[in-house]
Amino acid sequence: MSAHYEALRVRVSGRVQGVGFRMWAREEALRLGLTGWVRNEADGSVAALIAGSDTAISTMIERFSRGPAGASVSGVETDATQLAEMPTDFRITA
Numbered sequence: 001m002s003a004h005y006e007a008l009r010v011r012v013s014g015r016v017q018g019v020g021f022r023m024w025a026r027e028e029a030l031r032l033g034l035t036g037w038v039r040n041e042a043d044g045s046v047a048a049l050i051a052g053s054d055t056a057i058s059t060m061i062e063r064f065s066r067g068p069a070g071a072s073v074s075g076v077e078t079d080a081t082q083l084a085e086m087p088t089d090f091r092i093t094a
Contacts, residue, residue: 006051006080006081006082006083007036007049007050007051007080007081007082007083008049008050008051008057008061008078008079008080008081009047009048009049009078009079009080009081010047010048010049010050010061010064010076010077010078010079011041011045011046011047011048011075011076011077012045012046012047012048012064012067012073012075012076013044013045013073013074013075013076013077014067014071014072014073014074014075015070015071015072016044016045016046016067016071016072016073017040017044017045017046019067019068019069019070019071020068020070021038021046021067021068021071022038022039022040022046022092023092024067024068024071025038025046025048025064026038026090026091026092028060028063029050029060029090030090032052032056032059032060033052033053033056034050034051034052034056034057034060034090035050035051035052035086035087035088035089035090036048036049036050036051036087036090036091037049037087037090037091037092037093038090038091038092038093039092039093039094048064049081049087051083051086051087061076061078064076
């Protein structure tokens, strides 16, 4: 029987592409000990999957709501999800 891990899918909207958001998100996630991924979406938003402690996830959501310098975040949507396997790192994907 495989273990399931709690994680959060996140969608950040606003002026979040072309401002270094993905690199910033990766650095912040690594600093907090989170694993997962971040990517640009065709609609101009940024999507992410973050997994880790409840405290680190909550902190990352707060940071997503501000974003890096140059970003203008208008919304952060979250959706809890279950993973069959915990990601081992935090990647920027296509």
